[in-house]
Amino acid sequence: MxxxxxxxxxxxxxxxxxxxxxxxxxxxxxxxxxxxxxxxxxxxxxxxxxxxxxxxxxxxxxxxxxxxxxxxxxxxxxxxxxxxxxxxxxxxxxxxxxxxxxxxxxxxxxxxxxxxxxxxxxxxxxxxxxxxxxxxxxxxxxxxxxxxxxxxxxxxxxxxxxxxxxxxxxxxxxxxxxxxxxxxxxxxxxxxxxxxxxxxxxxxxxxxxxxxxxxxxxxxxxxxxxxxxxxxxxxxxxxxxxxxxxxxxxxxKLDRMQERRREAAARYHDDFADLPLQRPLERSGVESAWHLYPVRLLDAAPIGRNELIERLGAANIGTSVHFIPIHFHPYYREKYGWREGMFPVAEDAFERVVSLPLHGGLNEADQADVIEAVRTELA
Ligand SMILES: Cc1ncc(COP(=O)(O)O)c(C=O)c1O
Incomplete structure (x- = not known):
């Protein structure tokens, strides 16, 4: 660890x-x-x-x-x-x-x-x-x-x-x-x-x-x-x-930082191929800025999203969640009467999503720790 x-x-x-x-x-x-x-x-x-x-x-x-x-x-x-x-x-x-x-x-x-x-x-x-x-x-x-x-x-x-x-x-x-x-x-x-x-x-x-x-x-x-x-x-x-x-x-140095992001995203993509995760993609004909690397846990995953975040935290790895859907926030629920069930794609994603470390200075050794920790929990 x-x-x-x-x-x-x-x-x-x-x-x-x-x-x-x-x-x-x-x-x-x-x-x-x-x-x-x-x-x-x-x-x-x-x-x-x-x-x-x-x-x-x-x-x-x-x-x-x-x-x-x-x-x-x-x-x-x-x-x-x-x-x-x-x-x-x-x-x-x-x-x-x-x-x-x-x-x-x-x-x-x-x-x-x-x-x-x-x-x-x-x-x-x-x-x-x-x-x-x-x-x-x-x-x-x-x-x-x-x-x-x-x-x-x-x-x-x-x-x-x-x-x-x-x-x-x-x-x-x-x-x-x-x-x-x-x-x-x-x-x-x-x-x-x-x-x-x-x-x-x-x-x-x-x-x-x-x-x-x-x-x-x-x-x-x-x-x-x-x-x-x-x-x-x-x-x-x-x-x-x-x-x-x-x-x-x-x-x-934006180009250099972007190169790092692209390389890191590609490494995650390859190293998670066999895990019960939905990986973020890049559609053909577009170039993503790879600001985030949000993975979504599939039903076959042995633990849920919240537990994965806790275990990665215990392994000294920071994560985040993007996003809590807008219609889950009390202000908007109360003002507009928005309820759970209105936007099923976003709600399903919210239940499953966790963003892994990704930044312009991420080195291979640090990323290898993330990959190993995720594999330990999900492989
Ligand atoms: C999708 C999206 N829009 C807007 C913002 C707001 O950006 P700022 O903090 O620069 O106002 C954020 C911030 O994280 C964001 O993720």
């Missing part, structure tokens, strides 16, 4: 990020400014995004996107029941109504047929979540959106970098929200990015910083003017330069 705890998803940081942060701290400008602009530019270049706006979180990016699109009371937003709570909370924050639908059994992504069936005359937005980094099947979702004149806002918290056909997630004109939370494929400790058309991103930039016509860097930098106007009651969602500096270092 390991003598040290193996965390589920620690950050992969080194001297490059430290040097960027120190440079920012010494520069005399620590909040949103030049590092943030450089990070946005480098991110947009990487994904061929039309434009990018760095924000304080993916939640902030989703909220800003819905607010800028003018989504509000009376509107419905269709999204996945198998996601993190903030995907749905932002719909509540703009006063709209979340409409949950079930997921597809292989990818755990929004089921396009369920989306089509959920559209009403109140629907304004479809909000797909790229679960675990595997891109949603965007073609049928785009077709539904075009047919009913709906917006698509993507929750790409897990999907950096991911590709659907020859398009990166975040390459299109529609709003796409990424997360740089501490466990994500690229981290700034806390942070996010919103991509979309240049016109949309400029509106989002204003909305994300008090609705002010000029941000502080433009006002305080040499040649800047003190004057600004408030054009809407905006949010305070900007990303400070100190954190954007971490992102600049992370972005430079």
């Amino acid at each position: 390991r003598d040290r705890f193996l965390p589920f998803s620690p950050p992969c940081l080194d001297d490059d990020e430290i040097a960027e942060v120190v440079e920012s701290l010494r520069s005399g400008w620590i909040t949103t400014g030049p590092k943030c602009r450089a990070f946005e530019q480098a991110f947009a270049n990487k994904l061929h995004s039309p434009a990018a706006l760095a924000l304080s979180s993916c939640t902030a990016a989703l909220h800003t996107a819905l607010a800028v699109l003018g989504v509000g009371p009376g509107d419905e937003v269709i999204t996945s029941c198998f996601t993190f709570c903030s995907t749905v909370s932002v719909i509540e924050h703009v006063g709209a109504t979340p409409i949950l639908v079930d997921v597809e059994p292989d990818t755990m992504n929004l089921d396009p047929a369920a989306v089509a069936a959920a559209v009403t005359e109140r629907t304004r937005v479809v909000l797909p979540v790229h679960y675990g980094g595997h891109p949603c099947d965007m073609a049928p979702l785009r077709e539904i959106a075009a047919r009913h004149d709906l917006e698509i806002v993507e929750d790409a918290a897990h999907a950096l970098p991911a590709r659907c056909g020859d398009q990166w997630i975040g390459q299109g004109d529609n709003p796409v929200a990424f997360s740089f939370y501490a466990t994500k494929n690229l981290t700034t400790a806390e942070g996010g990015m919103l991509t979309g058309s240049p016109a949309f991103v400029e509106k989002a930039r204003v909305a994300s910083l008090h609705g002010m016509s000029k941000d502080a860097w433009k006002r305080y930098d040499k040649g800047g003017s003190w004057f600004y106007e408030v054009v809407m009651p905006g949010f305070k969602y900007n990303l400070p330069d100190v954190l954007a500096a971490i992102g600049l270092g992370q972005l430079r």
Whole structure:
């Protein structure tokens, strides 16, 4: 057994990020400014995004996107029941109504047929979540959106970098929200990015910083003017330069970290082939970001999911569960009367799923410990 705890998803940081942060701290400008602009530019270049706006979180990016699109009371937003709570909370924050639908059994992504069936005359937005980094099947979702004149806002918290056909997630004109939370494929400790058309991103930039016509860097930098106007009651969602500096270092090594993730996912896949587990897949024609490696225990497994988590914990191996379905949370049950039994695919997955350690710095020896511990319990 390991003598040290193996965390589920620690950050992969080194001297490059430290040097960027120190440079920012010494520069005399620590909040949103030049590092943030450089990070946005480098991110947009990487994904061929039309434009990018760095924000304080993916939640902030989703909220800003819905607010800028003018989504509000009376509107419905269709999204996945198998996601993190903030995907749905932002719909509540703009006063709209979340409409949950079930997921597809292989990818755990929004089921396009369920989306089509959920559209009403109140629907304004479809909000797909790229679960675990595997891109949603965007073609049928785009077709539904075009047919009913709906917006698509993507929750790409897990999907950096991911590709659907020859398009990166975040390459299109529609709003796409990424997360740089501490466990994500690229981290700034806390942070996010919103991509979309240049016109949309400029509106989002204003909305994300008090609705002010000029941000502080433009006002305080040499040649800047003190004057600004408030054009809407905006949010305070900007990303400070100190954190954007971490992102600049992370972005430079993203390809390397992704290579590690892909290799580790492939090793899990091969070494678990004979176990009573459903392994995550990568459909043909897509590139997953492999943010998570969620396995689902089959009926033939000798122990249940909760017991497996406990035993792996006792063997010093960290795990997590993605996700508790939204309709299991008391707030949503009480507000909308959602009940168990409404979304059978997600509910079945929730009973069986556990995410194993996977990160950009996972080495073969540590992963071998995970594989051995899982095999000990399930082989
Ligand atoms: C699917 C999904 N959406 C949104 C978020 C929110 O991201 P953030 O913490 O950057 O707001 C998360 C966070 O883990 C997530 O998993």
